Amino acid sequence: DAGVTQSPTHLIKTRGQQVTLRCSPKSGHDTVSWYQQALGQGPQFIFQYYEEEERQRGNFPDRFSGHQFPNYSSELNVNALLLGDSALYLCASGGTSSGNTIYFGEGSWLTVV
């Protein structure tokens, strides 16, 4: 049973560029959440997708957007990258089968130079 998978693992982008991160949830999970974890900080909630719609959103600007596909996989897009966007981006999946327990993928390390 595959867990939460994310891609790419590491990437380097230049300020002003755009990035797309991808996530496949754990089998049986229908809800995907994205978190940003800066160095030395705890993860911060970006947004959550369920039934292909953004259901909840944290305190992040509109430069951060996402999408959920019919197979429950998800993408996180960040436009006009800033140096401060450098962080570990974590995808977490959950669903009725897991109660309110979420499981994280291995994350995508984004460095903006």
Place this chain on the structure above:
Amino acid sequence: QKEVEQNSGPLSVPEGAIASLNCTYSDRGSQSFFWYRQYSGKSPELIMFIYSNGDKEDGRFTAQLNKASQYVSLLIRDSQPSDSATYLCAVTPNSGNTPLVFGKGTRLSVIA
């Protein structure tokens, strides 16, 4: 603003000792409480969750919850060097798929 507070550490304990990690939260409506372990350069891994006041034990780990004091702790018995990691406390305001609010984590170092 919902907040979760943890001592950043590092907390150093000798091998075989009990490590005690503490967490306080500001939202009295919080219902679910989680402890994640995060090794350097890796993603958080769920260790335990607790919903009710009191203690919950799982192997060498015990989670303790006191909702009146808005306090949750994690005890690690017989600490091993492999327990050296950052421990993240997280809370949710209610049941269901609601976002987790994380603390900044406590760095634990178990000295052999």
